[in-house]
Amino acid sequence: MIPVTALSDYLYCPRKVYFRYVLKFIPVVRKPLIEGKIKHDVFDAISKNEENLILNIKPKDLDNIDIIYKKAYKNFLEQSIYRFENDIKKADLTKEQVFDNALKKFLDEASYKAKTLLALIKKTRLFGKDLFDAIPVKHKSEIFLSSKELKLRGIIDRVDVINDVHIPIELKTGSMPREGVWPGHKIQLASYILLLDERFNSNHGFVEYLDHNVSRKIVMNPFLENEVKELIDKVFNTLESDNIPEVCENFNKCKSCNFKGHCFSAIKGK
Numbered sequence: 156m157i158p159v160t161a162l163s164d165y166l167y168c169p170r171k172v173y174f175r176y177v178l179k180f181i182p183v184v185r186k187p188l189i190e191g192k193i194k195h196d197v198f199d200a201i202s203k204n205e206e207n208l209i210l211n212i213k214p215k216d217l218d219n220i221d222i223i224y225k226k227a228y229k230n231f232l233e234q235s236i237y238r239f240e241n242d243i244k245k246a247d248l249t250k251e252q253v254f255d256n257a258l259k260k261f262l263d264e265a266s267y268k269a270k271t272l273l274a275l276i277k278k279t280r281l282f283g284k285d286l287f288d289a290i291p292v293k294h295k296s297e298i299f300l301s302s303k304e305l306k307l308r309g310i311i312d313r314v315d316v317i318n319d320v321h322i323p324i325e326l327k328t329g330s331m332p333r334e335g336v337w338p339g340h341k342i343q344l345a346s347y348i349l350l351l352d353e354r355f356n357s358n359h360g361f362v363e364y365l366d367h368n369v370s371r372k373i374v375m376n377p378f379l380e381n382e383v384k385e386l387i388d389k390v391f392n393t394l395e396s397d398n399i400p401e402v403c404e405n406f407n408k409c410k411s412c413n414f415k416g417h418c419f420s421a422i423k424g425k
Contacts, residue, residue, distance in 0.1 A: 156301055157390055159309030159346040162383070163339030165390050167408060169400035172393050174414045182413030184245040191328040192242070193235045193253060194365055195312060197261060198326055200231040201268075202296035202313055209272065209287045220273050224265035232261055260365065292317055300350040306387055311347045323347040323360035331364040336371050345383050348375045 157176075164171040174180040182188075208227055216223060236243065236250050243253055276282070279289050293316045301308035313324040325344050331337070336344070344360045351357035352375070359374045373379075393400060402418070409415055 156303070156306050156308045157387070157394070159307055159343055159350075161390050162346060162386050163343045165386060165393065166339045166342060168403040168412065169389075169393055170403065170418055171412065171414055172390055173396075173399055174417050176394055178417075180414060180417045183416065184242050185411070185413060186246050186248060187329055187411070188413065189239060189242045189246045189248065190253065190256065193232070193239055193257060194260070194328055195326055196235040196238070197228065197231045197257070198313070198365075199296045200235070201228065202294045204231075205268075205294070206287055209290075210283055212272075212276075212282065212286070214282060217273065217276065221266055221269040224269040224272075225262050228261040228265040229258070232257055263368075300347070300354070302350055302353055304353070305346075305349060305384075306391070307346055307350060309343075309347060309350060311351070314351070319356060321351045321355040321357045323351055323357065325360070325362045326365055327362055328365050331367055331369060331371075336362045336373065341373055341379075342383060342386060344373050345375060345379050348373070349380065349383060 161172055161176060164175065175182065204227070208223070212220065212223065232254060236253055240250065243250055275289060276286065279286065281289050295314040295316065296312065298311045298314050299308070300311065311323045312326045315322040315324055323344060325340060325347070327340060335341070340362045344362055348357050348360050357375075359372060361370045361372050363370045403409065409418070412418065
């Protein structure tokens, strides 16, 4: 089996797949990569701990729900920065820089969550387990799935469950296209829809561009399914080849590639 991320790597540049999975090169840690890791890590922590957070809210806390959520997000951010301290140094960043750059985004998210929960409490007058059960959308984070038939494995950032329908959510940082989603993101999300649909009911998902507060939908169809399966075959062919794939023609991609040094060395060595 291959990881789902190998498909998006191949779309970006087949050499990335060869360097990472055949030659086992370690990617260089860069600022966007580490900032993206930390954002994912914090959202994952919130997803895993939100049930406990909600269960502990009492009637006396109604005026402080915003503070409770902001404190939780801030604590998870601090913990994540501590966990990734070595990577932060490798990216020539300081912990203070990373904290300051990320804090506003998380405080805005905390306020939105608190406002939504407060509205539900006022509507239902529920607390504790009853309040949690009344939340219409349940979140599962970091779900690992694999399929012998698809020859794929992967970890989904988040899965929203609504009326037994499982909806994969991919969290992405950085730029986004004017319309739709980037090709690699589409393939990655489509792969997760197929993996989920083998066990549950799943036919669509969303890419959330965190830096833009935008969520974009992808719906599975036969053409997209075939695109994923054809790409799987191409990746396997690359992994089994003795030849390094050709250089990517879009040199704008090279500027931000974590394997740029290895790639240029290979070119010079020809």
